[in-house]
Amino acid sequence: MRISRSAVSAVVACCALVGASACSGSGSGGGSSSGSGTYTFWDPYPQFDSSAAWAKLVASCGTQAGVTLKRTALDTTDLNNKALLAGQQGSLPDLMMVDNPFVSTLVQAGVLTKTSDLGLDTSALQKNIVGAGTTDGAAYGIPIGANTLALYYNKTILTQAGIDPASVKDWASLTAALKKAKAAGKKGITFGAIGTEEGSFQFLPWFWGAGGDLNKLDSPQGVAALTLWKDWVSQGLAPNDVLSNTQTTSWQEFATGQYAFGENGTWQLANAEKAGFDYGIITIPGQNGGSAPVPTGGEFVTVPVQKDTSRYAVDKKIMECLTSNTNFLSTDTTLSYIAPVSAVQDQQVQQNPALKPWVSAIAAARGRTSGGLGTKYPVISEQMWTAVQGALSGGKSPQSAMEAAQKGVASHQS
C-alpha cells in the first residue's frame, strides 16, 4: 500500500513536470483561443506599470472594443526575441507594439498582417514615419509616434566659451565650436558609438548628413562622416569612451554639465529639465549646412497573423482607438514622442513650445529600413557599427574600416 502510494505520487510528479514543460511552450501567448473575450497585447514599455496613463489607455481601448485587453510589457530586445519564438510556436498576441527597424524582420518572418488587409488606411500619416513599417509598398502597422536625435547644448558652457548656438550651421562651424569649448576648459561633445544598433542609430545623422547611402558604405560621403567622428575623438573634442557609450550613458555624461554638446533623443527631454543647467536644442547639421536627415525611432502597432481571422475585426477597433488623434496626443506626450500626424504635432507644440525643433527634426527624418532596404538594413547596420568601432578605437583608418564593412555586407548577401 505504501509502495503503491509512493509510486502514484512519483508518477503524478513527473506528469506535472512533463505537463509544465509542454504547457510553457504554448500557454504564455494566449491569443489563439477563439471566441473568448480576452485579447492579448505586448509592448516594449516596461517602465509603465498598470497604474500608468499608457496602461489605462490600452485597457480602455480594449473595453471600447468590447473585450478585455491583457497587456504584457517587455524590454525591446526581449520582445523582439520573444516575438520570433512566439511566431514559431503559434502563440503570438493579438496586437504587438514593435520597434520600427524590427518590423521588416517580422514581415520577412511572415508573422504580421498588412494594415490594408485589416481595412485601415495610413495615408493621413506622415510618409517618412510610416516608411519604416512599409515593405514592397505595403504598410504593416501604424506608428504610435516617433522620436529622433538632435543636439542638446549646455547654455552655460556656450556662453562661457563665447559660442553662439545659431552659428552652428554645418560640420565646420560645429567643430569650431567644439574647439572653443575645449579651449575654455570644457569638453566638446558626447555621443554613443557602442557596438550595437544604438551606435548605428547615433551615427546615421552624420552618415546621411554627408549624403551617404546605406547601399554603399565606403562611398566618400560615408568615409567623411566616419572621419569627422574619428577626428573629434583623436583631437579630444569627444571623449574616447563614446566607444562604449549607450545613449543613456552618453546622456549621463552630458548631464554632468561638463560637455558643451550631446547628441541625444527626444526621450531625454524630461531628464533635461532635471539636469540642473539651462539647455537648448538644435537640429544636427548636415556636412555643408541644413538639417541632417535623422533616423526615426519609435514603435508601430502591429497585428500578428492569427489562425482565427475573426479576431481581426476587434484588433482593428483596438488599433483605431490607440491611433486616434486624441490618443496620439496623450500617448506621445507620455512617451515624449512626436505624433505621426501634423495636426497633432501642432497641438503638441502648442502645449510645449520646446518641442518645435523636434517636430522639424522629425520632418527631415527617415526610417532606417525605408527606401526598400528592409531586412538588408540589419546586416548593413552591424557592419557600419563595426566600422565605427574599428576606426574610433584607432585600429583602422575610416577608409579601410568602411571598405571592410562594405565587403562584409557583400559577403553576407552573396
Place this chain on the structure above:
Amino acid sequence: MSTAHADDLHRSAATSRAPSEHADPPPAPSRRSRWVPRGSQLAAWAFLLPVVVYLGAFYAYPLYRNVDLSLRHYTVRSFVQGGAPFSGWDNFRQVIDNPTFSTALRNTMVFTLVSILFQYVLGLALAVFFHRGFRLAPTLRALFLIPWLLPLIVSASTWSWMFNSESGVVNYGLHLVGVGKVDWLTSPHWALTSVIIANIWIGIPFNLVILYSGLQNIPAELYEAASLDGATGWQQFRRITFPLLRPVSAITVLLGLIYTLKVFDLIWIMTRGGPGDSSTTLSTWSYRYGFGSLLPDFGPGAAVGNILILIALAFGLFYIRLQRSQPA
C-alpha cells in the same frame, strides 16, 4: 564506527539468508520476482522517470535542437514558418572562414588560461594565508567571498564604471601616481586585459574556498615534523602543502576551466566584445550572431555554440579521467 556497524548488518543479513538458500535452491531471478511485488518495480521506474524526463527536457532536447540549428540554413522566415533546408557543415565552414573566428578562439584561450592562472595563484596564496588562522580571519575570509555572492551584472557594471576612461576611479588612481590616461575598455590593446582583470577578481573566492578546504585535510603533524627537522616556511609549502593539495588543485583548475570558457555576461556588459573584435570570445560571438542585431542568424550562432561545447567537453572528459585515476 558507522562502517563497522554497517558491516555487521551485512554479515547478519548474509547468515540469516544462508540456511534457506541451502534448503531450497531455485534460480535467483524467479525467486526475486516472487518476493518483490510488481508495484515496487513500477515504483523504481517511477523514481527514475523524473530524472530521465528532466535530462531529456533540459539537456538532451536543447542540445539536439542546437545541433539541428547549426546544420540547417535558417532565415527568420524558416525559423518561424519551418522548413529550413539541411545545409550540412555550411554554417561551420562559414564560421571558421570568418576572420573573427581566429580572433575569438585566441581571445577565448587567452581569457581562460590567464584568468585560471591568476585565480589559482591568488586563491592559493589567500588560502595559505587564512589557513594559519589569526584574529578576525573568518571575518576577513567572509569579505573575500563577496565577489562570489554579487550578481554578475552588478560586478560587471561596477568594473566598467571603475575602468571608464574619463571618470573611472582606476584612471584617477593612475593619475595620482603620475600615469597617463588608459582607455581600459575602449582601446583594442586593453579591452581584453580589462575583462580578464575583472574575471580574475570574480574567480578568486571559488579558488579560495576549495583550496582552503583542501588545506584543512593536510594533517598538522606533517608540518610539526617538518619544522622539527628545520624546514623553512617555503620548504614546507613546496614539500608538503603543494604536493598534498595536488588532487584538490587539479579539480579546482579543471572546474575553473569549464566555468571560464563559457563566461559571457561579464564581457558582454563591460565591452560587448569590442572595440571591434578585440575582446570577443566564442561565447559573445555566438550571442552576437543569434541576438546581437535586428536580423538574427541562428545557424552560425548555434555552430559557434557547438564548437564551444566541444572544447568544454574535451576538458570535461579530461576531468572525469583525472578524477577516476585519483584514489578517493
